[in-house]
Amino acid sequence: GAGVSQSPSNKVTEKGKDVELRCDPISGHTALYWYRQSLGQGLEFLIYFQGNSAPDKSGLPSDRFSAERTGGSVSTLTIQRTQQEDSAVYLCASTRTGSSGANVLTFGAGSRLTVL
């Protein structure tokens, strides 16, 4: 697509429920990132996918968080048993790799998660 698409744009859920957030990166972008944006916390790195390599999951805050990327394209971030502290905007970004000029992240508009 022309840009990075994220859905849903807004999600309100009850504590303890599971949620899935979806990211559709720009066609041809081999690298995909998930960040979490909390008020006053900046952007917190969660996970990184690069082609067929094993993802870097070092930023996932707990084992309730997981992500997958199917076919090297669409990615889904899953949060199980949501907690109120999970409330944030979840941002997805993608980029081409292979040359210095390609190191620019293209972000989606984000998915705002509110856990009641």
Place this chain on the structure above:
Amino acid sequence: AQSVTQLDSQVPVFEEAPVELRCNYSSSVSVYLFWYVQYPNQGLQLLLKYLSGSTLVESINGFEAEFNKSQTSFHLRKPSVHISDTAEYFCAVSPPTSGTYKYIFGTGTRLKVLA
């Protein structure tokens, strides 16, 4: 490891006044430097970047940033701001290797331009 510090969480400024948003970084290796802007209810978008060469880089909407290696800074400036510049600005660094990842972002500076 790299880190980015944006000391100012909020910067109010009157329209047509100059502004400087500060960014300092820490890294044991050379890095690429970026400023991203997030307008209300939108995703982040690239404002400008420093990869190599001239230490002064400019954006199309009048912002500029200067890479200062000795002070490990990459401050963002604009000589005369507009109401439309109201947004949150994020400084970021990444190590300059192919397939870089873990772009490190600062906590952001919210610029509010007042009429």
